[in-house]
Amino acid sequence: MARFCDFNVPYSENTENLHQIVEMAIKLGYESVALNCCVTPGTKKGQAAVPSPPKPVELSQATLAPLMAQRKTFQQLTRLTAIIETNEQKYKLNPNNPPVNTYDILAVQPLNMKMFEAACHDLEVDIISLDMTQKLPFLLKLTPIKRAIARGIRFEIVYAPAIRDSTLRRYIISNATDLMTFCKGKNIILSSQAEKAIELRGPHDVANLGVLFGMNQAQAKDAVSVNCRAVLLHAETRGSAVGVISIERIMKQTPGVISVERIPPASADKRTLEKDSGEDPPGKKPKMTAQKKIK
């Protein structure tokens, strides 16, 4: 079974409080938390747009002992949530930029329709987080959400504000059920955003909240376990997508002799060709030309 994750523990300088939250998460049965840094890129001039990722919380052996007894490990990740409103802020979020790519998970919180569509269609992010504690500033539409699901992006619902205050609860329930009509319960993660340890809830309780939001039992459980793992895997592939693929067709011509025929790529990309020829073992090249002449 996939481990239980809480991918939204707000990072603060108050280490005492943060420590309490992480300890409570372990006590409740989470095996993975992500420390979340929330930024609005490009608001302060002369400063780096994105701060460097927070250091993991140091935990004592005594807190980890119950996990160790069950042969489990505890994982601490870092997550960046960028609040974006303009195109300029969007470009600051290039996943190849040094401070951005040091985070494990990348999330965006779009503030208007244009940015929401951009996030669903072409931004390289793992999570789209909407501020559900107020009336959404735009209408959710099926097309961008479908596209985001096809690209493997997850939508986030945070539950701690709902526990804190009854007005926020009303908004969160209405927005979450709204989102659920489009997602049909798929591609959703539930996370806490707890500011105090007492606001955190156990993974099974959170899964039950998912049922209240309109998912079925299995989907709700996935929202705190399997979908979180999928976010992590998505984050890993995001970093490794800078590469070249070459295809080789291997044909058997005469028994005992295997010849290699190259398929030129559809678009004659110079880099691809160069890399291909660079990888060629020097002994094989004459054989290939010889065969082409025979044809």
Next chain:
Amino acid sequence: MKRIVSKGDAPYYYLKVLLEFEDKTMAVDVLTFRTVIMKAMMSMYGEVGAAVQIDILKYEDKTISAILRVAGSNMVKLWGALTMLSYYDEKPCAFRVHQVSPFLMAFAASSRQLLLHTE
């Protein structure tokens, strides 16, 4: 030995819950405990929610933990209401739901804290 076959939704669900206050010295008696649950249901579902029949089968005031019984159709409601509770008398608190099962017998062991003895 008698064999029991259960089909469809169970008539009752049992929940093993623990009420946790931020202030660890709080003492709660069974009537207050009942009020806490009522208030939680009330704030989440209003009068209709408060009318749901919830039985406290066993209560332990040392640890403020109890075993509740509720009709199967109201289980999700009760669980959700307990999860959403955050304050009682302006004191921060939280319900920890340890186990949920359609059978009381299941509380004899907890599958969430199973230990594998591999040595």
